[in-house]
Ligand SMILES: Nc1ncnc2c1ncn2[C@@H]1O[C@H](COP(=O)(O)OP(=O)(O)O)[C@@H](O)[C@H]1O
C-alpha cells in the first residue's frame with residue numbers, strides 16, 4: 260500500500276482534510292462546516308468536533324498508511340490552554356480515535372474587533388515591519404492584560420488553533436509556532452525570527468505565553484496515539500499559515516498571482532528572493548509582506564471581507580425569512596442567489612462590502628449606493644455584492660501594481676470562489692489578465708505538499 264500525507268486546514272468556516280499520494284495526486288478530500296460559528300470568538304470544542312467528523316469521512320484503509328500529518332489554518336487568532344498531565348498520559352497510552360479539548364479558552368479569531376485604534380496606539384511600537392491590528396494574537400493578549408489579567412493566569416500555553424491541534428496530536432506541553440503564524444500575531448521580527456521579547460517584557464506582557472519558534476516546513480513531533488486510523492508515531496509538521504499554503508498549492512511561476520477567497524480574501528504574489536521588507540510598519544498601506552518559506556516573502560492584500568460578506572447576506576436573509584415565517588437551507592439559498600445573479604449579468608447598484616472594515620482603514624464600513632427602483636432584485640443585489648468584494652480587493656492591490664511586478668496570470672483558489680460562478684465572472688471582468696482556477700488549489704493540499712516537497 261502506498262504512503263499518503265494527510266493535510267488539514269482548520270479554517271474559519273470549515274475544516275478541510277485531504278490525502279495526498281506520493282505523486283502529489285489528491286486521493287481523498289473531506290470537509291465539515293463549523294455550522295455558523297463565524298463569530299469573533301469560536302468554541303474550540305466545535306472546531307475539534309468538525310475536525311473529527313471530517314477525518315471520519317476519509318477512507319480508513321488509507322489513513323492507516325499516512326506517513327506525515329500537515330496542519331494549516333486561520334492565522335492571527337489566539338487560543339489559551341493548559342496541557343494537563345493526565346490527559347497527555349491518557350492520550351499517549353490509549354488507542355482513542357479522537358481527542359476533545361479541555362482546559363482551553365475560546366479561540367479569539369482574526370475577526371475579533373475588541374482592540375480599538377486608541378487601544379492599539381497605546382501599545383509599544385513593535386520592532387517589525389508588520390504592524391498590529393485587532394484580532395492579532397499579541398494585541399488580544401495585551402487586551403486581556405489590561406481588562407482581565409486574572410484570565411491569563413489560568414493558562415500556561417497560547418497558540419493558534421492549528422498549533423493547538425499539533426500540540427494535542429503530539430502530546431506536547433508547549434506550543435511550537437512557525438514564523439508564518441508568529442508574524443500574524445505581531446511583535447515578531449521576521450528578519451531574526453525572534454519575538455520582540457525585550458519590548459514586550461518592558462510593557463509587562465506575559466512573555467511566558469509566547470510560543471517557541473520553529474522553521475516553516477519543519478516536523479515538530481509524532482502522533483502520541485492512533486488517530487482515526489493514522490498510526491501512533493506518525494511525524495507531524497509545525498502548523499503553517501493558510502494563505503501561504505493556498506499559494507503553495509497552486510503558484511507555479513513567478514508571474515503568477517493568487518487570489519484566494521474563502522471566509523476572508525487575499526490577493527498575493529511572490530517577491531524576488533533578495534527582497535527585504537521595510538524596517539517599520541506601514542499602517543496605512545493596504546499591502547503587507549508576509550513570510551513565506553526560508554527567507555522569502557509574499558506581497559499580500561489581505562482583505563477581511565471575502566466570502567463572509569456573502570455569508571452575512573445569506574444569514575440576514577434567513578433571519579428576515581424566519582421573521583416572515585419561511586425557511587430555506589443555506590445551501591439552497593446560495594444556489595438560488597447565484598442563479599438569480601447569473602440571470603442578471605450586470606447591475607448599476609454599487610456595494611462597498613467592507614462590513615468588517617479593513618486593517619489599513621478599520622473605520623471605513625460598508626455602503627450601498629446608486630439605489631433605484633429598478634435595481635433592488637435579488638439578482639441585482641447579489642451581483643453587486645460579488646462585484647463589490649472583488650473591486651475592494653483590487654483597490655487594495657491595484658492591477659498596475661501586479662503588472663509592474665511582472666504578474667501575467669491570476670490563479671483563483673478558495674471554496675467561496677470555486678463554488679460561486681458569479682464571483683468567478685466578476686474576477687474575470689476585474690483583471691485584464693488570464694484567470695485560471697487551480698485544480699488542487701487549497702490550503703489543505705498546500706500544507707500536505709509542503710511536507711512532501713520540503714523534507
Ligand atoms: N453552498 C455554498 N455555495 C457557495 N458558496 C458558499 C456555500 N456555502 C458557503 N459558501 C461560501 O464559502 C465561504 C467559506 O469558505 P470556506 O473555504 O469553507 O472558508 P474557510 O477556509 O475560511 O473555512 C463562505 O463565507 C461563503 O461565502
Ligand SMILES: O=C(CO)[C@@H](O)[C@H](O)[C@H](O)[C@H](O)COP(=O)(O)O
Nearest residue numbers: 270271333334502521522523525561
Ligand atoms: O489575514 C490574513 C493574512 O494577513 C489572512 O490571509 C489569513 O488567511 C487568515 O488566516 C484569514 O483571515 C483566515 O483565513 P480563512 O479562514 O478566510 O481562509
